[in-house]
Amino acid sequence: MSNSSDKTLEDEKVQQQQLESDDKISNTNQRTEPSQEWETMARAWVSAFPDAKAVVSAGEVETWIGTNLDSLPADLRHMPRSEIVDRLLSIQHYMRPTPSSDQNEQNVEADQQHPARFQRTDQWLPVYSWLESLDNGELVKSKDISEWLDANPEVKQELSSRHSRYHLTHYVKKCHLKILKRKEKKGLIRLSRATAMEVHKEFGEKHHATLSADPMSNIPKDSDLYRTKQKEAKRRFEILVELEKRLAPHFAKPRIGNR
Template sequence: MPRSELIDRLLSIQHYMKLPNEQKEGTSVETPARFQRTDQWIPVYAWLENLDQDEVVKSKDISDWLNANPQVKEQLCSRHSRYHLMHYIKKCHLKILKRREKKGFKQISNEAAAAPLNKETSLTVQKNVVPKQPAPPPPSNPLSLIPKDSDLYVSKRNEALRKYEILVELEKKLSPIFSKRQDVN
């Protein structure tokens, strides 16, 4: 296919695509539950931030708190499974503990930091974490493994050059169109 025909075909596609500012603003749909998360979780966050513990809250404590707050429990249980509630609340509390530690609000003794982590009991925030050794990065360009004098290397390089030339021509044709749209806005 000739380059000019390819570029014209790509330009014709733009008529089918709508930019976000071209879409109708009057169609407001109620946001799904995942975007309303903060409102329903505010009481849980407040409770977790008021807890004064060095370790992540236990499932029994979460159940007790939810039973003491039936309105919150009803609202959360109507949208989430029990497993999700427990998992998410523990995860949030762990993040709160780590944030407190970063800000210096909480000092953890060396014994707690050196203690092994037991998943059956509750988690503790550990201060001294040794970072893992990063794995050596894979070669960024698979062509670097191909000998430069091979036919495959030459054909791949020529193909890349053709693609680059097509993109440069497309950019030249599209840049006036996009600059006009920016001037209008």
């Protein structure tokens, strides 16, 4: 009799555990099914963008959430908006993880064409072209950078949205230093003393231009100072020639007689 009672109690305990397990599964399904429906809906929304739209912005995600807020599961509606945005962004990153290999090859080719580049984005290409066109040995000045950006408002707007004015100027100068260093090594330009010191400071290398013996090499040839210095040098040369003529008879070399 005792054995029968124990068996009955054990059977009831097993049935109770089974019922509790079924309830947990049911509750889990109730929580996950709406989330799965929402995820399916979100995936369909991301897929609706054309292939050219590689990345959906956070602003577009927030707009979509606001439009479909009533369709979201209750557990998602009570989440912070930023967390919902992160979830949907993670879905699109999963669906479109990385650029294609063709794009990577294009980036490599572009880097080879512009070895001094520090940014890969196409927005920097006009800046590189401008810096490459500068054929003097002077580091571009902040004023020149500001004037060039003002003359190219579209480039200015694009770059200013990503960088502060200070960092933008710093990046441009750093890139120009790399270009000047490459041109100087190829013998295409001669760096000014100040620029050579900047290159040495940036890259820790010695440049012959810092020991230049010609003081006029750093003066623009079309300046009044250059013309004045040139006249002074010519006058000093004429004086030396005249002095040599007058002193030459007094220092004539004696003839060596035939032995």
